[in-house]
Amino acid sequence: MKVLFCYRYGVIGGVSTQLLNRYTHFSAEFEIGVLYESDHGMVAHFPPGVARVAATDDAREAAIRDVQPDVLVVIDSPSFLTAWQRAGAPGSLILEVHTTTANLSYLGDLAVQPDHIVTVSEYMRGKLGALGLSPISVVPNCLDERWYAETVPPALGSSPVAWIGKLDGHKRWRAAADLLDRIAAARPGVTPLLVGGYTAPVSEVSALTTKLATSPALGSARWLPRVDYDMMPALYSAIGANGGLTVSTTTDESFGMSVAEALVRGCPVIAPAVGALPEILPEEALYPPGAYAEAADKALRALSDAGFRAALMSTAQLVRERTHTEYALAAFRNVLQRSAKSAKVA
The missing domain is CATH 3.40.50.2000 (Glycogen Phosphorylase B;)
Incomplete structure (x- = not known):
């Protein structure tokens, strides 16, 4: 199964570090790719070819068409939603929410309906549930070896x-x-x-x-x-x-x-x-x-x-x-079993 994670900033810390921490264990079961709008030193931390930059709407659309993911995971980065639609909406769409700031406002104006919502804590599950979003699963942040x-x-x-x-x-x-x-x-x-x-x-x-x-x-x-x-x-x-x-x-x-x-x-x-x-x-x-x-x-x-x-x-x-990676992997696997449309989850 091809899983493509999409996020704005390839910067050390926060979400990008989470993607790196997940990679070793997640990639043992899934074909993982990472797509950034911009890179500030994070792409090089992944093995060659895993992470790349798509700085424009056209580049994001082309990258999604090229990968043809079974599951697209968009993390607090609504520009990828438009690109996914323009690319023909391949696979399942999961919105992963980490932000607690005003950036959450895009969730009230979604033009597409995700197959699942993922967040990282019970606090966030409650916050997103209050916005009327569902279904919501918690996949906690993790730390690698x-x-x-x-x-x-x-x-x-x-x-x-x-x-x-x-x-x-x-x-x-x-x-x-x-x-x-x-x-x-x-x-x-x-x-x-x-x-x-x-x-x-x-x-x-x-x-x-x-x-x-x-x-x-x-x-x-x-x-x-x-x-x-x-x-x-x-x-x-x-x-x-x-x-x-x-x-x-x-x-x-x-x-x-x-x-x-x-x-x-x-x-x-x-x-x-x-x-x-x-x-x-x-x-x-x-x-x-x-x-x-x-x-x-x-x-x-x-x-x-x-x-x-x-x-x-x-x-x-x-x-x-x-925060053990196996715990996060089990939670993520369960999300994919509930939301994947075009591929079988191990």
Whole structure:
């Protein structure tokens, strides 16, 4: 069975990373292809020929005609729906929804009826059900084998407090910088660390670098605009092994992949109680949205209280099980059995 996943951005992180994590196990059962509108370094992470770019409507139509997929999976990228129709609507159509932002508006204006809706959490199932969409299945995000490989974390000489995300309003990087500032001011010797922003507009980068340069408490901060995905498991392990943690300031999360990644690698997380995060984090790890003083207090406690750190990690095994690739594959296989029109599912 040929399954073609379509997504806007080939950028490390988020949906593209999910497609990469799925690939090894999914490709053992299905002929997997990935089609992007634009690439920012992700295509090369797949084996040659698996992922490609179709930058225009005509190119997207031609690519779908060429593949003739048995199942087309469109992820938060409505331009592919038009291309699929123009290509003759081959196979079954599955809409996969990860976004929680205003990008959801396209779902209320669909010109085609999908055979199935896929999303990544019970939170999102409820959100989409409220829009009148059905049938809906949950295929949780997954982590591939590299997340379970043993590493020997280096001794860093300080405890990093890290924030990982895009430099945008959804992830609230400005609130994150202020939160790291507050933590570093209260606990000299920690290393504030921001990871992400490789594709951010110049204005956002300028605002971040100005913040880092003008805040005395952030004098020891490090900003890594881009970390190769293969290095991320070791980064989380190093943060956790050196007594550090990650903090989140997100406005909403359909799943919370960076949170899951941290827990799987033994790194505690402090995050707002939004979206699907309460599904994967213990109560001790959560703070009310916008309550950054409470978030700072929790982070400072995690830097010094071993019992509290253990409580923050209490859902780690659950997350390991839920994000195992075999679990996601079984859920996806069930979706295909319910929706595939033109091919037999193993």
